[in-house]
Amino acid sequence: MTAIRTARERARAELTDEIKSTARRQLAETGAGQLSLRAIARELGMVSSALYRYFPSRDDLLTALIIDAYDAIGAAVEAASDAVRADGPRARWTAACRAVRTWARQHPHEYALLYGTPVPGYRAPQDTVASAMRVPAALLRPVHDAFDADRLRSPLASSLPAPHDLPSRLTDQAHEIAAVLAPGLSEDAVARALIAWTQLFGMVTFELFGQFTGGIDPADEFFEHAMEQMADYVGLLPD
Amino acid sequence: MTAIRTARERARAELTDEIKSTARRQLAETGAGQLSLRAIARELGMVSSALYRYFPSRDDLLTALIIDAYDAIGAAVEAASDAVRADGPRARWTAACRAVRTWARQHPHEYALLYGTPVPGYRAPQDTVASAMRVPAALLRPVHDAFDADRLRSPLASSLPAPHDLPSRLTDQAHEIAAVLAPGLSEDAVARALIAWTQLFGMVTFELFGQFTGGIDPADEFFEHAMEQMADYVGLLPD
């Protein structure tokens, strides 16, 4: 066992990547449900059974693709947020939101793999959750920072007749989430961020899956507007 | 040609329905991508080619299922909203939101057919759009009524440092939507309703597709809370 990678190891790593990138290309044509090992093998000029040296089954390949895609969108969002770190929490939040949409539009089929209809018969193993949490974590970070700097407001609750208290179970859930991703952040702020998170992905999903066709098309301005509105709702003051 | 339906006509209508309901049952097991005419025929005890007397192709069957599903969720939302008509606009709005979630949870695979990943290779024909608009229309109706009764507020804009004006293209789009679904309703109100609409479906989609697993599970309280928050955001005062 040496530290230097043998030719075999290098070949294996490279071919593993090639299989995954071929699979990604095929996702674009067929959708995850009909992703075909035989078609991948064909495109790579291999015999289909050879793929079993790399992935023990179709589901394992799918899992690898899902983890890669979660990591890709997570990294994109983290990078966008970090790039404007100096500009303040609201800038980081909006940069992260934009990065979600941009990545989704650039990789619609991988986005569908993550956030679209679950693949029938496939159950995601536990391995995917850490990668899946990167986007929510990246969204929560600037909210957390703003909170710690005492620059987070709750505009809605203060302006409306009867502010709504968080139901107790939701408080617990928000507390759990804060404990893992943003220790010390108030449950109210977590709940607001969750609502903004679902709005963001609802909007991107509708755009990609065609619900906006006709009415809100192109969606650029709607996206920008909704994002600012939700940043307000979350309580992020102008930087 | 008589007004009385012949035995043939009745048999045809019944079998058409049976084919669709069998197809719906199979959606639950396989997903729309692998919906199989042969499997449907098998379950009905027919030969697969016989289905071509009823639907000229697999895509036409899919279209019929999609239209039926849009009409089903549309009717459910309209009924829920109408049932509390006397209670005021906010009650109608929240009843409509709850009906979306309830229907989605009762018919997860039909929901996925409408709002999930588009079926690869399938292009929805124009026939679906009228049915698809029923839910947005039903959501907009109480907002419109509240607006006409001068009981619609814009809490966020008034309480924040710098209220955001609608970008011009979004104003046009909102105007178009209002012209069709809610003549006279302000563009600002339409934009708010659109944001709430995307939040609602983002939340329901995440719940059904498993993004809440672990963190916000069960989602009942989160749903109720988010719905009230968005009703506030839309500007619907307590009835």
Next chain:
DNA sequence: TGTACATCAGTGAACGCGCGTTCACTGATGTAC
């Protein structure tokens, strides 16, 4: 450094399935006179 053995990648055939769609046909139902 050279050789013997172990590891592993990739082959090719096979198993046992599945699919949408077309076509010529039989036999029942409906219609016009």
Next chain:
DNA sequence: TGTACATCAGTGAACGCGCGTTCACTGATGTAC
């Protein structure tokens, strides 16, 4: 009312495809002495 003809539902075979997975195998690469 009865008969001739037209319409239509459903059959069964066929075309030409596709799939995931297993298995015994060849031959190249890597390792230990």
